[in-house]
Amino acid sequence: MHTGSAVLPARTARTARTARPVRPVRAVLLVLALLAALLAAAVPTAGPAHAAVPDRWGFAYLDNPTPPPGYVPDPSRQWGSWPSPATNPVTVDQLGTGSYVVHFPLIAGPGGVAHVTAVNRAGTWCQVAGWVAAGSGIDVGVSCHRPGGALDDSPFTVLYTASSGAPLPPGAAYAYLDSTAGGTLLDQYNSSGGGNSSFHGATGSWKAWLPGVGGPGYLGNVEVTAVDPGQGARCKVTEWGPSSSGQTFVVACFDASNAPFDTEWTLSYSVKRAVHGPAIPPKSFGYLWYNGSVPPATTFNSAGAVNTLTVGVPSTVTLPGVAVPADHAQVTAFGSGAGWCQLAQPWVRSSGAVQLYPICFTPGGGPTTAPFFTAYTSAF
Known part of the structure; x- marks a missing residue:
């Protein structure tokens, strides 16, 4: 194309x-x-x-x-x-x-x-x-x-x-x-x-x-x-x-x-x-920015719940109360250098919560921990 x-x-x-x-x-x-x-x-x-x-x-x-x-x-x-x-x-x-x-x-x-x-x-x-x-x-x-x-x-x-x-x-x-x-x-x-x-x-x-x-x-x-x-x-x-x-x-x-x-x-x-x-709608969506910490106003959950982050390779972002299909997620890298970020696997829905798995890479393509933005939304 x-x-x-x-x-x-x-x-x-x-x-x-x-x-x-x-x-x-x-x-x-x-x-x-x-x-x-x-x-x-x-x-x-x-x-x-x-x-x-x-x-x-x-x-x-x-x-x-x-x-x-x-x-x-x-x-x-x-x-x-x-x-x-x-x-x-x-x-x-x-x-x-x-x-x-x-x-x-x-x-x-x-x-x-x-x-x-x-x-x-x-x-x-x-x-x-x-x-x-x-x-x-x-x-x-x-x-x-x-x-x-x-x-x-x-x-x-x-x-x-x-x-x-x-x-x-x-x-x-x-x-x-x-x-x-x-x-x-x-x-x-x-x-x-x-x-x-x-x-x-x-x-x-x-x-x-x-x-x-x-x-x-x-x-x-x-x-x-x-x-x-x-x-x-x-x-x-x-x-x-x-x-x-x-x-x-x-x-x-x-x-x-x-x-x-x-x-x-x-x-x-x-x-x-x-x-x-x-x-x-949608009534069910959320986002989170990790820049070494999570600035309070850059994490949001439309259900009023508290999002959580476990940093790793990949990281895990949990958004309680918003897991409603059909749904969607995006990830963007943050910071200097030519590294990038994406999703390691599809998001998982469990007991009303959704878990996103952002993963980042060095310029050489090796997996690493690095800052990222991630966003999730339902259609409803």
């Missing part, structure tokens, strides 16, 4: 968005034989940045890393905003070793962001290759790479979401952006109504500014994903600068050789909201 991203003028606060061409995607679908199709569409202009509930969203967990054509991944770990997702499921096609296209039905439209997290203990990571409106749905390309960069089959979790609408109530926040390598925003959303921005610094380094959300201390959760249709790429958060006027995140991206690398990337930030943006 190959994608490209148009370079558009930066969007500013409370101004109408310019029309954004959707990424062209050449999808080779395995239906009796490999079928090549170049997908390209011009999307309509979207409104100003602001939203409480996502207009369109879907998530899934690919439990079979070598799926047959039209594979329906784990039904208990997929859902979406389209009609009857239980009987109209997400499907996945494998395009080749480590290369997949995830088909979310009936949610075609402009903008949005996608995130992906690999699920394995071997250090194979996954990135978004791109996404495109395909007929009435959204196709998200995913590629997975073993340490060193070769394509490799892996299970993964994947999320797509797009928002517009009214501001959130006080105390809650949700924002996202999709940045080109040069810092131009392809799409963005901010529940305060402000305009997010991305500033490119040295190779593989950016500052993301999200005005009007969060607070002067560490508050909420952030997830970041590399978007690149070519070589292996990984992105992480290296710094977080909270303030009363907004949040600054430093994002760093690396190629498969661990060198700083300029690529497209997505970022989502949430405070007392699920990772894909909704208020209630």
Whole structure:
């Protein structure tokens, strides 16, 4: 699968968005034989940045890393905003070793962001290759790479979401952006109504500014994903600068050789909201940031329970009272260096609690303990 991203003028606060061409995607679908199709569409202009509930969203967990054509991944770990997702499921096609296209039905439209997290203990990571409106749905390309960069089959979790609408109530926040390598925003959303921005610094380094959300201390959760249709790429958060006027995140991206690398990337930030943006429902969600400790306002549980963390390889994050399928999880690495984090295995539900198993890797691909963000949500 190959994608490209148009370079558009930066969007500013409370101004109408310019029309954004959707990424062209050449999808080779395995239906009796490999079928090549170049997908390209011009999307309509979207409104100003602001939203409480996502207009369109879907998530899934690919439990079979070598799926047959039209594979329906784990039904208990997929859902979406389209009609009857239980009987109209997400499907996945494998395009080749480590290369997949995830088909979310009936949610075609402009903008949005996608995130992906690999699920394995071997250090194979996954990135978004791109996404495109395909007929009435959204196709998200995913590629997975073993340490060193070769394509490799892996299970993964994947999320797509797009928002517009009214501001959130006080105390809650949700924002996202999709940045080109040069810092131009392809799409963005901010529940305060402000305009997010991305500033490119040295190779593989950016500052993301999200005005009007969060607070002067560490508050909420952030997830970041590399978007690149070519070589292996990984992105992480290296710094977080909270303030009363907004949040600054430093994002760093690396190629498969661990060198700083300029690529497209997505970022989502949430405070007392699920990772894909909704208020209630879902009633069952939570998140936790580990940076050597757990800052109090960066661990949240919608059931009012206390989340716990056991640091290890992998670590175990337990969120009591929120285990409700269909559900979803994402992990992002934090800190300096080219290491990365993901999930060691699928999350486990037991007696109403969910356990997540984040695992991190050194730049050489060895498992280690390191800081991470993790987020969990149910659809309900």
